[in-house]
Structures are given as C-alpha cells and as structure tokens.
Amino acid sequence: MAPVESYSVGEADTSAVPAGSSADFWAEHVCRNQGTLQFCFSDAPTFRGSMSIQGDADYLLIDVCSDDIVYTRTRKDIRRDDDAGLRLAVPTTGVLGLRQDDRAVRVRPGQAAVVTKTRPADFRQPRGTRARVLSMPAGALPLDPGSGPAVIDLELGLGPVVAGMVGGLVEQRAALDGQGFAAACDMIVELLGLCLRPTGNAATTLGAIDIAVRDFVRRNAAQPELTPAVIAHSLGWSLRQIQLALHTTGTTPSRLIRTERLARAHRLLRRGSADRTIADIAHASGFRSLSVFGAAFKARYGCTPHEVRTGGR
Known part of the structure; x- marks a missing residue:
C-alpha cells in the first residue's frame, strides 16, 4: 500500500500468485486488514478473488469480489485480537449472507448491514458477488446487543446518500487525500446513525x-x-x-x-x-x-x- 499522508490505497488479486497458493494468499491478506478470521473456501486450490483497499488509522474501505467463500469470526478470534470495531457491508451485485446472534439476513443491492466484531459472526459472499465493506471504530454506531445484523434500506431517505458516498470513495480512491477520506467517512457514520434512528x-x-x-x-x-x-x-x-x-x-x-x-x-x-x-x-x-x-x-x-x-x- 502506498501512503498518501495518513491515507493508503492498494490492491490485492490472487492472479498475482501461483495457482494452488491463492487461498493462503487471500487469507493472509484479509486477516492483515480485517483482523482474525476463519475461512471456508468452496474450492481452495482454484480460489480467485480481487479487492481494492483504501484507509487510514480510523477507517478502512474495501471493494471486493471473489469466488464463493464464508468468513467466520469465532469467540477464540475475538479473544485473540480484541477488535471491537464495526463493519458495514454494502453489496453492489449478488446477495450477501450474514449471521450474528442467531439471526441470519440476506442483504441485496439497495441494502446494507452493520455487524460488530465483538460477537461471533458469519459472512458469506457467493461467487460473483461484489461488496463494499467499511470498517469503523468501536462505538461509532449504536447497535442493540443480541439483535443480530442491523439492516439499512439504501433506497429511501438518507440511504441513497450513504450508498452514493461509499461508492464515490471507492471510485475516487486514487484522487483522495487523508483529510478528505476521513471527513467523508465521518459524515457517512453520522448519516448511518440517522438511518438507524428509531421512528x-x-x-x-x-x-x-x-x-x-x-x-x-x-x-x-x-x-x-x-x-x-x-x-x-x-x-x-x-x-x-x-x-x-x-x-x-x-x-x-x-x-x-x-x-x-x-x-x-x-x-x-x-x-x-x-x-x-x-x-x-x-x-x-x-x-x-x-x-x-x-x-x-x-x-x-x-x-x-x-x-x-x-x-x-
């Protein structure tokens, strides 16, 4: 990743590594950016995936597409890295599957979901599904304990604004600097809080x-x-x-x-x-x-x- 002030951009693609080692490459790269996780590959020897990465000390945004895979965060993983951050998942094609607190949801384009890393969770990304995942600091959003993933409608109210800002950050990642990226992410968090506000x-x-x-x-x-x-x-x-x-x-x-x-x-x-x-x-x-x-x-x-x-x- 090439630093731009406190802001970094980069890419990861399994096509850059020899066949047969792509699963190990992917697992190592994802854990480096997302904390301790377990991986279930549909076919590890032939696995293919690519992602763009951008972030600073507070936020990390990835745009990822891959073959079928399930990411799992266990209680042991939680004890290992003590990461209490939040993850916002925004699919742009295909349907994501998320499970937390014994509640499973399917998140389609036009929706987003927020999970906390303080409790076990499963994240399934079927083959061909593309998603944007924003990592946020712990406590950035209020989530009800034990209620599972918080699903947000991105087609009504402030939802389209959030979706547009997340997409804009991905598209403009090379033209941004640290201050602009951080300011935009701070605003996204503010808007997400309003989207989650009870009515x-x-x-x-x-x-x-x-x-x-x-x-x-x-x-x-x-x-x-x-x-x-x-x-x-x-x-x-x-x-x-x-x-x-x-x-x-x-x-x-x-x-x-x-x-x-x-x-x-x-x-x-x-x-x-x-x-x-x-x-x-x-x-x-x-x-x-x-x-x-x-x-x-x-x-x-x-x-x-x-x-x-x-x-x-």
Whole structure:
C-alpha cells in the first residue's frame, strides 16, 4: 500500500500468485486488514478473488469480489485480537449472507448491514458477488446487543446518500487525500446513525436515548464543562435513564465522553498543523489536564500523543 499522508490505497488479486497458493494468499491478506478470521473456501486450490483497499488509522474501505467463500469470526478470534470495531457491508451485485446472534439476513443491492466484531459472526459472499465493506471504530454506531445484523434500506431517505458516498470513495480512491477520506467517512457514520434512528413511538425507548446522547456528546465533547449531569440536564432525561440506555450498548456517560475526546485528539494529532502543541490539542479536545490526557491516550491507543504526531505508530 502506498501512503498518501495518513491515507493508503492498494490492491490485492490472487492472479498475482501461483495457482494452488491463492487461498493462503487471500487469507493472509484479509486477516492483515480485517483482523482474525476463519475461512471456508468452496474450492481452495482454484480460489480467485480481487479487492481494492483504501484507509487510514480510523477507517478502512474495501471493494471486493471473489469466488464463493464464508468468513467466520469465532469467540477464540475475538479473544485473540480484541477488535471491537464495526463493519458495514454494502453489496453492489449478488446477495450477501450474514449471521450474528442467531439471526441470519440476506442483504441485496439497495441494502446494507452493520455487524460488530465483538460477537461471533458469519459472512458469506457467493461467487460473483461484489461488496463494499467499511470498517469503523468501536462505538461509532449504536447497535442493540443480541439483535443480530442491523439492516439499512439504501433506497429511501438518507440511504441513497450513504450508498452514493461509499461508492464515490471507492471510485475516487486514487484522487483522495487523508483529510478528505476521513471527513467523508465521518459524515457517512453520522448519516448511518440517522438511518438507524428509531421512528414513531420508539422515540421514548432506551435506544432513542442512546442515539440522542451519542449525538450530543459528539457535538459537545470538546467542551471541558461537559459531564454526565450536563448531558442529562441538556437533553431533559434523568441521569439514571441515560446510564441505563448506554449500559445496553456497553458503555457509560463518562466513558463515552472520554472516548469521543480521545478520538478528536487523535484526529487533530494526525491531521492538524505541526505548529500546534500537544497541550493545545488536549485542551481543544476537552481535557483540562495534560497528564490525564496523556495517560488516557496511551491506554486507549497503545502509544503516546507524541508518537502519533511524529508518525511512530
């Protein structure tokens, strides 16, 4: 993959390797980009597949077509790489099969599905099916625990906008830079959150509270005064309601605020001006204490802010 600032583009094609080794090549390449998975090839010795790849530290988008294959993520795989990210699958030809939480769905063109990597899942791509798969950070979208893949209609409302943006990123991958790719992916995530928003009477459910809180935190995380109590007061719900809503999706108000602030700081470190100090970035992301910021950043990303700034990670 050839780096363009923090953004990389590349390709993988089994036609580039000797016959008989294509399955091993494919498995190694997919695991390098998608984390630990198991593979079931319909015919491993003759397997053929190709993909384009583009991504940065937060997002990875692939456009893939191959012979019949089933990707499986087991509990052992989850323990091995601890990847809690999300995957958005958008078929452009053919029908994908996804299974998670004992719920199986068939996703056709005009639809998309979101799964989490924190629970076992199966992903079947029949021969000739082409799909675009966007990897997103953990917690980017609210998903109901145990409800299986979240299916999104891409033919109504904001759906066609999402589909058009994902397709545009693939088509323009060589002309993009890191800042443009990241900004577009951030917007896709925002639109997906709106697509998943409950409608009608569901506005009083914990799921709706979860979405509203995440939206509010995303917009206001940079404010040092933001606290769980401020969120509750601003949105008109009790702190207990907010805690219950976020508990169903595996987080807490304080953790959500900290995660959003760290993500903002991470983006600023990679994309911001080199003249901007790390202390300034910490304060601009909502942290009052530089030492607290440094410790939280190292715990979240496994490296220091300075290492991210200098490209060490």
